[in-house]
Amino acid sequence: MPRPPVAVTLAVLLLLASCTVGGTQEIHSDDRVGGTGPFTFATGRDTTAYLQPLLDRWNRDHPSERVTLIELPEASDEQRAQVVANLQARSDKYDVIGLDVVWTAEFADAGWIIPLERGMFPLDRFLPTVVDTAVYRDKLWAVPYTSNAGLLYYRKDLLKKEGFAPPKTWAELRKQASVLSKKHDIGGYAGQFLAYEGLTVNFAEAVHSAGGQILSPDGTRVTMDNDRAAAGLDFLAQGLREGWIPKESLSYKEEESRLAFQEGRLAFARNWPHGYGPATQSPVAGKFAVTRLPGLEGPGASSLGGVNLAISAFSKRQDSALKFIRYFTGLSNQRLVLTEGSFPPVWAELYDDPELIRRFPYLPVLKDSLLTARLRPVSAKYNQVSLVIASAVSRAFTPPFTESTSEVVSAMRAELDEIIRAR
Template identity: 45%
Template sequence: MVCASVLAGCGDSGSSDSKDGPKKSNDRGPITLATGKDTTGTLQGQLDRWNKQHPAEKVTLVELPESADQQRQQFIQNAQTKSDAYSVLNLDPIWVAEFAANQWIDELPAKEFPLGKMIPAVVKTGNYFGRQYAIPFNTNAGLLFYRTDLLDKIGAQPPTTWAEMKQDCAKVRGLPEGKGIGCYAGQFDKYEGLTVNFSEAVASAGGSVVDAKGKATVDTEAAKKGLQFLVDGFKDGTIPQQAATYQEEDGRRAFQAGKLLFHRQWPYQWTLANAKDGSSKVAGKFGVAPLPGLTGPGRSSLGGLDLAISKFAKHKATALDFIKFFSNEENARTNLKVTSAAPPYTDLYDDPALRKQFPYLDTLKQSLASATPRPVVVHYGDATAAIQESAAAALSGSKPVDSALADMQKNLSAAIAEK
């Protein structure tokens, strides 16, 4: 999108054919995997499998904060100091352009990965100016988790529009078992999750945050309707006030505690909310549907995690082989089975055994097909800050929707134009 402003960051110095790239066969030894906090508790087990087979090239897990914004900050600090503390980076896909443009990650040999077996839009998240800088570890699309037991009580199907969702909530609240329940929540704290949820609301109203030419487009009627839905939700009680501080785990805990009728969440919630160890009050009592929208099914933001090699890492040949192992189809299948994480491999969505175990896979496949990426901007930190600042001001009531979107249009346009 911002080709003219980043050509200086598009050179070959990060390529796999450079003297520092991951192709040196003797560049082997211990490495690290830097990733956001492992809320699933499963990553170490996967690393143990690698470490058992590669005792001289062990991978050490480096857990960063749960917040995506804090993760990005630590990744950037590591890169700016040219530290070799992080070898393999597990990045939010939207950061790949920024990291590639700044030559903080190496180009990867695309032909050595089974990219043709993966969902094309997901593969594209790791691509920058026609070169592959990151490989999908998993992907993600937002889904609507809903209480089947309570909707059954009112004879309702999962809603496809925002209006239907509000109507269903009002009916459920009229039930003895639904008294006081929160209607809907997502990720509305002032962090990357707010960018995701705002972008989804705009897309679900028929708009876009940035158009195909890279121009900010939040000064539109569709963007206004999307943000207005969220603002009205807080005003009329559809969205509980405490959800203004929700990140992923806050909402998950609330849903599992039976405090929410509807919850916008990533697929990983499925396994945790179905736990039979007493940690979830809604195990076996919920289903999954596409996000609702203004006039019909909404559109999710595209999420996930992409694996890249730090420009400043040691033992890059080991790092490359580890990414091949960590991102392969067998591991993606395991991740789905253990954590319900969305796999990047197309065939897994049609696997009969997996579809039986995870009946939402067809819904997830549909959501991924229509998912929209967040703005692909080299100065993404400034872009997402512009979105978060204005969206938070509107949700808190400190700025009218029109003023918030006017400010967002101005600041987002400035972030896109940055040299």
């Protein structure tokens, strides 16, 4: 490959130098670093099963700008480790990167991805909460591609038998899970309670559903109200102490909790929408439904999940990468994200499409969940924040429960303060 002209090389260096905290300039169509040709798209293996036909269509229409899929590990923490190692080495191996929504601040702060011009994308037609996941310090760093929100799966047949309406509060869920667990010899409720990112998600949902928060919106202060956080943590720990949350759920990630529910071993389960389709082909087919997560005094708030598409600051094909992102996040492909991949799209109008609702009856509930969902703590140090939260919550869940939830929350807050204040 011929070496780039000196002017282009200088432009790249100036762009990279500008990618510092709070000081980056938006990249506009007339001054963006050039670079076209074959490029790569790196994203997690858990999201790629349906992608190749969509990529093949792009390649047929853009023979000089062919995209090659690079599959990253399935687990989010392993994906992050691989991408970070690549970007720290300033490698140009990855051009378009599928970012977990919680990575935006870290990658922007480090100068690993470039900011984008908002006007190049129809963001006003996206779900507003989803757009927020791609924004950091008032700049757009990626484009939402798929979203996600936690839902409460429940056995509607068992609720009907006992005369229960779907629970809207923790108190209702506790009562119903206790009754159903005892009368039907079934686990009452479970989420993702292994000490990993899923546990951080479940805790964040509990805090938000109690009306609290963990960090300030800009990620510079710990704003966790100890009483609200302890209320959320105690709701879950109480379930383990009283038995309506089965002890085996301490080993559950998404897949284990999905299987436990669809095999008929749980009355209630917190999980992402991806579990809906498999459940319709399982022993609980026709016997379950979904609703919003319950909260302290009414419906709760899910944590936002999903994948955003960003451009590596070290890519030599940034023009082609940008063109691909604009194409791939368009309405026609977003419909395929749902119909072929079963992932929640980011275009708001798709959630109101009667044909899609007939195929995916959970869409109205999911839309409500997405519109009321909350971001997990926004911080360039999110990985450290998440590890502290998961470790602390795991202590509160471990028998013989000698440490009170208030003590766990206080210790957690102190550790988070140290992380956020550290230079």
